[in-house]
Amino acid sequence: xxxxxxxxxxxxxxxxxxxxxxxxxxxxxxxxxxxxxxxxxxxxxxxxxxxxxxxxxxxxxxxxxxxxxxxxxxxxxxxxxxxxxxxxxxxxxxxxxxxxxxxxxxxxxxxxxxxxxxxxxxxxxxxxxxxxxxxxxxxxxxxxxxxxxxxxxxxxxxxxxxxxxxxxxxxxxxxxxxxxxxxxxxxxxxxxxxxxxxxxxxxxxxxxxxxxxxxxxxxxx
Numbered sequence: 001x002x003x004x005x006x007x008x009x010x011x012x013x014x015x016x017x018x019x020x021x022x023x024x025x026x027x028x029x030x031x032x033x034x035x036x037x038x039x040x041x042x043x044x045x046x047x048x049x050x051x052x053x054x055x056x057x058x059x060x061x062x063x064x065x066x067x068x069x070x071x072x073x074x075x076x077x078x079x080x081x082x083x084x085x086x087x088x089x090x091x092x093x094x095x096x097x098x099x100x101x102x103x104x105x106x107x108x109x110x111x112x113x114x115x116x117x118x119x120x121x122x123x124x125x126x127x128x129x130x131x132x133x134x135x136x137x138x139x140x141x142x143x144x145x146x147x148x149x150x151x152x153x154x155x156x157x158x159x160x161x162x163x164x165x166x167x168x169x170x171x172x173x174x175x176x177x178x179x180x181x182x183x184x185x186x187x188x189x190x191x192x193x194x195x196x197x198x199x200x201x202x203x204x205x206x207x208x209x210x211x212x213x214x215x216x217x218x219x220x221x
Contacts, residue, residue: 041068
């Protein structure tokens with residue numbers, strides 16, 4: 001069989017897609033998007049990213065997350081700060097390379113540039129099996145962390161001091177605002193000192209986020 005984008009997507013839908021269907025996901029008719037609603041309002045979306053070149057095809061998974069409670073609170077806080085925010089935007093997007101053993105510990109440019117390369121049907125089977133292994137061993141176990149508020153809050157408290165694994169300080173602060181004042185103050189004090197925010201201009205974006213979150217939180221009561 002000649003390998004092309006159409007039958008590559010069909011093969012991915014019949015393998016990776018079925019793996020995700022078993023986890024409650026649904027795949028669209030174009031065999032491009034695989035989606036799941038979490039706790040009625042939060043979302044996880046897989047994008048099957050395929051490229052066609054002269055001598056080969058390449059593919060990878062792109063995974064995006066929306067935590068409804070964090071997005072809604074972030075919108076309110078940005079309004080308080082007078083900053084623009086689009087509630088339709090995802091909180092996090094990862095590429096498959098962020099989880100693939102051979103590149104996940106390398107710099108972002110290598111993780112972001114990772115794809116599976118195929119030139120014929122044999123290559124395709126090997127590549128899809130590798131993709132499925134990464135999905136099962138590395139990606140499925142972290143889905144709750146980035147789609148369920150309580151799991152994300154736990155992740156923030158465990159990882160905020162480690163920038164090599166922590167994703168977004170701003171979203172972590174918002175998550176702590178939703179958890180409690182003790183946890184919020186913990187993050188605020190850490191980032192204020194570790195990022196030397198007192199030395200930043202008053203209109204510095206992250207200084208504004210950190211400096212105003214406690215007054216904002218108190219105003220919400």
